[in-house]
Amino acid sequence: MLFTALYFFIHMNEYIEVIGQLKPKNNANFPLADVNDLRGGYIQVTNMSDMEAFLSTNKLKEGMLCYVKNSPDDNHMYQFYSGVWNVWKVQGGGGGGGGGGMSIVVVETLEELLDRDDLRIKGQIVFVNDINEIRYFNGFVWESFSKIYIQDAPPEDKGGIWIDTSENKEHMTSSTVIQDLLKVISVLQDKVRKLEFAFNCQIDSGDFTNNQRYAYDGMPNEEPNYGTSEEEDNATQEANKDIVLADSPEPTEYEEYLPNAKHICIKSGTYAEMQANKGDFLPKELLWCYDTQTLWIKDPKTYKLIKIGSTGGGEDPGPGPDPETMDGILTEVIGSGSGAKTKIIGIEFADMTNKENTFLIQVKDGKLDIHDYRLDKNTLAGNAQTQGTGIYYTTPYFPIIPEEVGSKDSPKIYVNMVYCGGTSEDKDYNPVSHNFVELCNLGKKDLNLKGLYLHYTERNSGDWVTLPLIGTLKSQGTFLIKGAQCSVENINTTLIRVGEPDMYWTKDDTLNNTRLEIAVDEGAGVQAHSIWSSKDNCIKFSYDCAFYISSEETTDYFKTTVMNSTAPWTTNGVIKWYVDLVGIGNYNDKSMPCEASPIATKGSNVLLMRYYNMDPVKQATKALSARSNVKDWTYINMDKINPAIDIQEYTPKNSSQNKNIFFNKHLLVEGAPNIVTCTLGHDAHKTRCFNWVSVGYYDEYIWIRKDGEEYTPENKFESFKKEDFNTEDVSQNPNRPTNHKNWANKIYNRIRSITTDGTPFTVHKFIKDFDEPTDTQKYYYKVGRDGAWTEERSFTLRNRDKVIERGFNFLQVSDQQGFNAEEYEMWRVSAEYINSDKAENPYEWCLNTGDQTQNGNRFNEWIDYYKGGDVIYRDTEQMYSVGNNDLTPVDVYTLGDGEDKSKTNPANVEFFFTFEHPYTVPISSAGVYIPCCYSFVYGNTYFLSMNSEITELARTDVFGDITGVNVYNDLKDWATADLAQHAADAKIKWKVAFCHEAPFTIITADLIMSYLKKNESGTYDKDLNIKRGGSHLNTVGSYWFSQWMQDNDFKLCLCGHKHTYANSRYIRENPSRTMEPIVYDTSLTPSWYTSLPDRERQCVQISTDASLNYVRYVMCQATGYKLTSNKELPAKNIPWLLEYYPVSSQIENNTTNTATVKVNSAQQYPNYIIWNIGSGDEVETPSMTTASRERILGKSYKLQLKDNTKVWAYKYNVPIAYTDLKKVGGNGSTNPSNNIVIEKTLQ
Secondary structure: OHHHHHHHHHHOOOOOOOOOOOOOHHHOOOOOOOHHHOOOOEEEEOOHHHHHHHHHOOOOOOOOEEEEOOOOOOOOEEEEEOOEEEEOOOOOOOOOOOOOOOOOEEEOOHHHHHHOHHHOOOOOEEEEOOOOEEEEEOOOOEEEEOOEEEEOOOOOOOOOEEEEOOOOOHHHHOHHHHHHHHHHHHHHHHHHHHHHHHHHOOOOOOOOOOOOHHHHOOOOOOOOOOOOOHHHHHHHHHHOOOOOOOOOOOHHHHHHHOOOOOOOOOEEEOHHHHHHOHHHOOOOOEEEEOOOOEEEEEOOOOOOEEEEEEOOOOOOOOOOOOHHHHOOEEEEEEOOHHHOEEEEEEEEEEEOOEEEEEEEEEEEOOEEEEEEHHHHOOOOOOOOOOEOOOOOEOOOOOOOOHHHOOOOOOOOEEEEEEEOOOOOOOOOOOOEOEEEEEEEEOOOOOEEOOOOEEEEEEOOOOOOEEEEOOOEEOOOOEEEEEEEEOOOOOOOOOOEOOOOOOEEOEOOOOEOOOOOOEOOEOOOOEOOEOOEOOOOOEEOOOOOEEEEEEOOOOOHHHHHHHHOOOOOEEOOEEOOOEEEEEEEOEEOOEEOOOOOOOEOOOHHHEEEEEOOOOOOOOOOOOOHHHOOHHHHEEEEEOOOOOOOOOHHHHOOOOHHHOOOHHHHOOOOOOOOOOEEEEEEOOEOOOEEEEEEEEEOOOOOEEEEEEOOOOOOHHHEEEOOOHHHHOOOOOOOOOOOOOOOOOOOOHHHOOEEEEOOOOOEEEEEEEEEEOOOOOOEEEEEEEEEEOOEEOOOEEEEEEOHHHHHHHOEEEEEEOOOOOOOOOOOHHHHHHHHHHHHOOOOOOOOOEEEOOOOOOOOOOHHHHHHHHHHHHHHHOOOOEEEOOOHHHOEOOOOOOOOOOOHHHOOEOHHHHHOOOOOOOOOOOEOOOOOEOOOOEEEEEOOEEEEEOOOOOOHHHHHHOOOOOOOOOHHHHHHHHHHHHHHOOOOOOOOOEEEEEOOOOOOOOOOHHHHHHHEEEOOOOOEEEOOOOOOOOOHHHHOOOOHHHHHHHHOOOOEEEEOOOOOOEEEOOEEOOOOOOOOOEEEOOOOOOHHHHOOOHHHHOOOEEEOOOOOOOEEEEEOOOOOOOOOOOOOOOOOOOOOEEEEOOOOEEEEEOOOOEEEEEOOHHHOOOEEEEEEEEEEOOOOOOOOOOOOEEEEEEEEEEEEEOOOOOOOOOEOOEOOOHHHEEEEEOOOOOOOOOEEEEEOOOO
16 A cells, blocks of 8 residues: 555655654665665766666656766766766865865866966866976966976976975974965055056056146045955055055155156057947047048947047137038028028038938929939049941940040949830829839949930920939949829729839930920821920820930030931941930831831830849840840830739839849748759669758658658658768667768768848758659659648659669650749740659659759749649659759859850869769769769669869859869769679660760851851861861860760760750761761662762761771750750751751851851751660661660650641740640751660660
């Protein structure tokens, strides 16, 4: 019953009360309890792990002690506080708590000692190892002494410490002498400490009464307050009143001690330096600014700097503003005589560091207005336009400031967005509240607009009105000019409400403001027309009009060349001071003044804007000869807004609202991860790699379940992080990746970074091995954290032997790149079609051969790519090789501008993909990881990804090839070693490589003509200095990869890049003459060869040697919107290609060795390829055998509209659904079978 009751009370959280001491019965020799079973107090354990085990019990009490027998660092005693066990330190010294003595502590360095606040106990002794010196803490500083004598007799050396070991302590019994000595020492110590503080820290004169002069008058000489109370000071003086150090000199005797200082100097510097350091000054400190000749003091009450004088001379102005301040107050005398009053109408403020920066604060139109005087000054630095012929220039006038003359960073000013409300006013209904013009600056410098003018014309009248621009147009920003109201504002049908502008375009501010007015003429049937609103005299924009920016107002020259006769833009060039011109519509069958062709008139239901809205890429800042309003501008149909558009994003913004390139872009959002990828591990039948991106930093997880099962805790795994690799003890960290497959390499750590739009994010990675299924096993997974999980996704494992037996399919897509979400709609529609066709054309995983983006460090493009392809990737693994446009500048935080130099660094690939490297991680000789070089085995095929986008700049500035060692040599060694790991795998029958730009793709007519120049006799001279070029694998890598593949029995190389389709013959590299590769054929004079023109026949060599290994190269056309290369169109005859889309016309100029070509429209459709590796009887050419054999089969498809074959493009205003499409054969222009067949054994 006793034990039952005890059990009951314990579980009720109560206590058993006792009324006496507990003792063993009959004084037996057994303990009442083990101390380790009690709560608090003192415990004894054997090992550190035993002590740590107490942390999970209810036996802990703050302050309890623990003795550890086997302590690894001989600190046997520990104390529990702040939730952890701490080494027990016995505090010494008198006065305050703690008892016992203090041990001598050993530290390594003097720096460590100074950082150890826990040792700053008066009397603490420390040995400093690196200087071999003992120090003690005197309560203020660490003092040093070099010797300690432990002996009976006093040492002769008085410079150390003597520890008396004798029995005789007579010297301690003379208490009067010792005590007096100690008192003297105490007084001296106080004096010295005060002096040390004065000389080392702060000399404080106290208040006005604390002057040395009072000592001569016989008054008491009080010292300043040093931090003790008056009572404490009095007590100290009373205790020491009988101590006499020496005779103090009389006041008059101080003269022999004076002077005691050569100089007392206050701080000095510039005003800007004083402002920069003002937080560091002490109250009452004097400061001299030698640039402004002013003396300042820090106010001890307000802690502000107060100017107390200057060298301006004259009488003390007394209280109130000094004359310098009064100069900035603008006044106006109101009235006259005795009733006259002075009224303040404004105050000017000047920046003391730069008096050019002066501002006026005043009330204007009932509002407080701040005017920047800098805006009144024309800061432009002349005209840098390039002279053409006559009055025309071949370049626009990009406004330049003096320090930027000749710089590409000069401001680049454009009309960015326009809304024309026609004749509507504030009682009408339109989708936009006001007429407006939004300007943008795509340059890297802010610009004072003084000296620039915005001109407007309409109805082809030949006249223009002019608005002088005032304000600052920020770099990468906008400037809003607001016109007349054209719609009822506060109603739901007004979709965009134009806010506060930088300028209103009013009649009063406009030059030549009557030029576009039309008076009524009833006889001629002419109605009156005004461009000015009857409500507020703001401008109204016609549906047919033009806007023109220049750096010249309405001078006579300007009138004759622009206003009345000639448009500012012609095919010959532009006039002087030309900046930008936008023409909309036409009038009387004549186009409005424009660049090339005007924007079509769309009325009041459209919002007009530049296509590359706010984007500084080179495509947006093109040369004059390439400009065209109709091509460079687009619109939003506000009658029927595409659901993909958030119309509020297109509200125009003034300069203070900091609108930038990302104003209408999809960005990372907080919450669940944004971008998730699943890739095949090296053993694609057992391993999967996962990667996701989240805003902020959180511990995040992947949760996996088998098809048909539930999510369980043991299948929830945290993403890899650096801490996982800090211990080899897996029991201490179950999440730690194993090292046998390089999972513990730092490349799999979490990555923390910031996007170029300023969003901080974290990259999470995880790799997992699974059991290989007996046939097929589907898994589901989600990633994130509690309250922020993604939607469920899936992947599938397949048994390798079953895959080999059945054969397998995979999907190849490429080059989805786009500048904006609208351009990625082509990829989205294509992906939806491919997914819908999966039953007829199945695939097990997807291969993307690069250029998923147009500018690799713009996250919006990666987001648009993943959103577009999610219908495929949510249940399909994706393999990838980096493209040139996926790269970033060397500095990944610098926004790419479309130039080749900004396509250098592949580091951002690690943000979106995780690939496994079970044998060796590919690194450069300098130790830098090289992304997108990996391999995997699927079925009977070894796949190798090779980074083809290592430029010369990347080789040196990214991968560290400063010693001259080529990074491609490092990759060759890595690939050779990786391939050797599979030498014993008898199941591997095929080797397939993939990259973005392969060693062989297409070449241009210009390249062929440069290699073979036609001479006067009609024959051709070879220029052996001309190389095939193309891929960086050729140019930077010296054509190594093509040779390596043929030497290692690769049969196929897949790629993208050139934005057309190409399927090669069987090729071997010819390193001595790269323009003449070796092509296999059963005949030395095959018909395809003999039918070539003479020039092209010399660009190939024929071999009939079937014992050699030849490689096939297949290039996939883009599965997106960009279906023609910016730089290269395939020549009419490329001898080493079997199927492709040659230009539709090629007019050669043998004098310049160039050709004028026209794109073949048959190539301009989105393309994808379904590959099958297995057995079959398909043929590619009529001469091939139809017998079933091992082969690789490719089916290339392009997507056309169902109802016609015209080239199509998705536009927000003209949307297309995947159900509007059909697939047709895409294997070149002449192949009826659409088969690509790669033979194991050449026929």
